[in-house]
Amino acid sequence: MKNGLLSFDPAQTVRMSSREISILTDKQHAHVLRDIKTMTVDLYAGRLPSEREGRSRYIAENLSELFSAAAGLNKDDPILDHQSNQPVAGIHVVLDVRGYIAEILLDYEHTMILMSGYSTRLRQAVVKRWMELEQKTTSPALTTAEMIAAIANNAVKTERELAETKALALDSADRIAALETKLLPGATMHHSDCPADSEIKSRALRRKHKETGMSLAVCERIFDLYAENMWKGETCVNPNPAVPGHKPCRVYKIKEINAAFKHFLKYVKPVGNGYFTDKDIPTRFRVPCLERD
Structure with a gap:
């Protein structure tokens, strides 16, 4: 039993x-x-990139592997016993004889979380079915009005949390941009325009993303590993029109950037299925340029 609107938990x-x-x-x-x-x-995959680092895109690109890890699934395990391989309470994965997912069973809490992202009409259909399922148990059932109110409250809470997360991400991005656009200690030369043989960080990331096929989040992690060594004390007026006031930002030699990425990719280790790992990157990642080679 629970206090408040969600007075009973039928998960069991x-x-x-x-x-x-x-x-x-x-x-x-x-x-x-x-x-x-x-x-x-x-909810359960552990350490993932932040929203600023492309969390949603990273999850979408690596969904199967991330879910298998979070749910404790291993298709290569000769003993396909889903009854004893369920680390996430309330999310029950049913495998077929081949080891593929046949269906997933959700408890009340996870069904409500899932449905908070669906339309009102679709949520209503699921609520009605939950009422039918609950009538088959001895547990006291919520009224339809209470369930709809509970889902609405959960949806509002989820939207509020998402809004707060986005606000924090934007605030963090603004503070980082403000720091990067100052003439930091150690700067020795300033240009009115970015030199032809140099790039600012954002343009370097887009170029390396296009050249290597790696995600922008991974490219940024690699760039940051070498940033201090690559920077030779030069700055230029930020060419981004969204940055007002002609503020200066760091510029990096293109040859230094290329050398840094080449050095990093020299030591990555393949782990199968097109993925690679490195001691300085917390998650597996794809490197399409190496796959093509």
């Missing part, structure tokens, strides 16, 4: 299948599975 007696959610919401089962996987990774 009632579960809802991803297939049932698919039918109720008129969504493809694969899309519902994708939504559940994304939710699970976002």
Whole structure:
């Protein structure tokens, strides 16, 4: 039993299948599975890039691997016993005989979290089905009005938390930009325009992202590893029109940037399925330029 509006937690007696959610919401089962996987990774995958570093894109690009790790799944395990391989309470993964995901069962809490991202009409369909499932148990059921109110409150809370997270990310980005646009100690030369043989950080990241195929988040981590050694004390007026006041920013020699990335990629280690690791990067990442080679 719980205090407040959500007065009872049916997680121990009632579960809802991803297939049932698919039918109720008129969504493809694969899309519902994708939504559940994304939710699970976002909640339980541990250390992930921040929103500023491209968290959503990173999750989307690595969803299967991140979900398998978060849910404790291993398709290569000869003993495909999903009953004993469920580290996330309330999220029950059912595997078929081949070891692939047949469906995912969610408890009340995770169903409500999932549905907070769906439309009101789709949430209502799931609420009605939950009422039917609860009537089959001995636990006291919430009224439809209470459930709809609970989902609405959860949706408002989720939106508020997302807004706060975005505000913090923007504030952090502004503070970082402000620091980077100052003439930092050690600057020895200032240019009105960026020299032809140099780049500011943001343009260097976009170029290396295009050249290597690595995500912008990974490119930024690599850049930051070498930034202090690459910078030769030169600055220029920030060419970004969004930065007012003709503030200076650091510039880096293109040859130094290329050498740094080349040095980093020389020591990455392949771990299979097109992924690589490095001691200075906390997660696995793809390097399409090495895959092409």
